[in-house]
Amino acid sequence: MAVQNKRKNDPQGLKRRILESAVQAFAESGMQGARLEQIAELADTTKRMVVYHFGNKESLYIAVLEDVYQHIREHEVALNLAVLSPEEAMAKLVEASFDYHATHPDYMRVICSENLLRGRYIRQSARIRSVNQSALELLDDILQRGRDAGCFRDDVATVDVHRLISSICFHHVSNRYTFNTLFGDNAQDRELVAQNRHLAVTATLRYVSQ
Amino acid sequence: MAVQNKRKNDPQGLKRRILESAVQAFAESGMQGARLEQIAELADTTKRMVVYHFGNKESLYIAVLEDVYQHIREHEVALNLAVLSPEEAMAKLVEASFDYHATHPDYMRVICSENLLRGRYIRQSARIRSVNQSALELLDDILQRGRDAGCFRDDVATVDVHRLISSICFHHVSNRYTFNTLFGDNAQDRELVAQNRHLAVTATLRYVSQ
Amino acid sequence: MAVQNKRKNDPQGLKRRILESAVQAFAESGMQGARLEQIAELADTTKRMVVYHFGNKESLYIAVLEDVYQHIREHEVALNLAVLSPEEAMAKLVEASFDYHATHPDYMRVICSENLLRGRYIRQSARIRSVNQSALELLDDILQRGRDAGCFRDDVATVDVHRLISSICFHHVSNRYTFNTLFGDNAQDRELVAQNRHLAVTATLRYVSQ
């Protein structure tokens, strides 16, 4: 009985399983391409229950988008960079960002898809915007400390640094297939990752340093 | 009669129209999301004729991919950078690349889609690889001249510089919707473009310069 | 607390609200087309409670049918026609019938739907039949008085007169959309109603009079 009902009458658990399955499915196939059937299967439930708990596919997709960004930022604020010197903090932030992008390709794929939809859904969620405010605050603190210490330029905008870091980290994940097919020299994957990680840190530091 | 047959008995013209319509459609909706019906409509023909001339959707998509990369590189080699100083050449290359990305969002969208498909189709076309070889050659020449002139570092890899430039230029186009929704300060679009263009040039030069 | 529970713990009030909402919904969409969800919403409750109080959709529909016919006949017997002369009584009956049809389109729509179902549900309710007996009795009395007074024919059957009146009154409401679309001359609605009302009275009187 307990086994039979293992997955019954636990709506919160079910919603969580559906959400996580949906992240996978939307990452793989996008908002339109993902199939409720597949999401249901991954969550060990039925299409019917997905609709029951999330209303429709679009609402589920928005919930996924919110989940993705919340995780990204939660990880970032947990880094505790304030105890490091500006250069060390900046380097660690870039490395952590790079690693997070690299280890969470599904999140990056969801963001790619959303951009292909011209941000049609992210625009609808005020919650996503508020969740992301921490990103610039955190970076701004490091830059300010660096300027005060005389090691960082005072003519770089916070948002530009964020964009630079994002560009390199995101590109490494999102464009890897075409870029490596065209320009890859068959290097081992591990080497390639290390090289790109180094590029991210170096390019950023050279951009912000005096 | 002539008017009635304006679009008949011109298979090459029809194929060209289908291909251009397909670029639009695949850019908008990706390989899976694009609809033959819509491509046919854009090309002022029928679904049946699209299949007739290109066999199936996948073959058409590969033809589109080849078309996209050929255009990108053709534009690049036409820049005639050899006559400029290394710094000027590098700056102009970045600016040109940035502008080309910005003015050809459809091409970038196709590349995004292809990466979401894990490069499944680009891998199948040897022609695309050969077409892209010019990119690194061109950049390598500038870097070498810069090193000879003593203004560029000799520890930067060509492919890394290409990746850095691509990252920033691509991100500006491909991630604009999410990035600007989350971190945009409602700046005018024109200002934003100018700022990002400047970021691309500056970050690249600081990365390669002594 | 009182406000919060305003609509709670009043099962009779809730049942009444559900029934009235059901009349609307079944009138709008028929037995099959009506949605429990919509009925629940109109009654400010949940689908679950509709089922709880009425068992299932069919039982609720039968309750609605009974409600409809009871109202129709209650109104008719309240006319107090016995004090009028036969002609006046007949005219007033027709006018009252016409007006009741015109002002209660929802009831007529329910009856239409039920006929489209071939009377499948009305047949199940003995109560409806007994409730309707007053209609012919009332009309029969007028006709008898008219014959006694020498002003009405003695070769018209009561049920035929009832059918004639019903036909015209019902048609005015139930067929108005197709009939007026096809044969309407864009007359003001008020004029059209007056004209049809006059037709009902005149045709009936000419049918029954010597």
Add this chain to the structure above:
Amino acid sequence: MAVQNKRKNDPQGLKRRILESAVQAFAESGMQGARLEQIAELADTTKRMVVYHFGNKESLYIAVLEDVYQHIREHEVALNLAVLSPEEAMAKLVEASFDYHATHPDYMRVICSENLLRGRYIRQSARIRSVNQSALELLDDILQRGRDAGCFRDDVATVDVHRLISSICFHHVSNRYTFNTLFGDNAQDRELVAQNRHLAVTATLRYVSQ
């Protein structure tokens, strides 16, 4: 081979079969209640082909509406009433109308459904309106001849006569289930029909006669 392909490559025949099946289905269940699957089955084809030939359910329904009215009017104009005396022509028109209604309950059911939809679809077809113009013209001719002959009143409007006839004929078919359940005296169906037919003729003649 011939047998196997009996029902293939005959798009006109297929469209006709689908249309006739659709009349049945829409008559039985209305626009919303009818099922494409059932229509397809009746027409010995697939749901897919119904959509292929008619676009969607609503377009098919409109085609059915047009078919229904076209048949009704075609039958009417074929009566050749001009050769009869006004009274005979009027009587024959009413009888023919009554009989047509009685023998084509499906058409009446479709019209009922359409009125329950508030004429939403009939309004969309200009063709239906033009097809129906013959009805009033035909009746107007009889009335005019009757007035000229001195046997018909000159204060009855053509549209009112049409409405009166339609009311009785339509009611006989459309309201038979509820009316006979409530007021029927278990007469044989044949007697009942004859009685109602007589009522239609008599009530009409008494309405129009001097």
Add this chain to the structure above:
DNA sequence: AATGAATGAGCGTTCATTCAT
């Protein structure tokens, strides 16, 4: 070279009802 007809598989969503408290 070109095309109308045909098709199987599958999708997101809806709905009345039952389960389990």
Add this chain to the structure above:
DNA sequence: AATGAATGAACGCTCATTCAT
């Protein structure tokens, strides 16, 4: 008396592709 969770069945419609000329 009241309710959140769950569910099977079905529906209209879409799509890339093939058939047959």
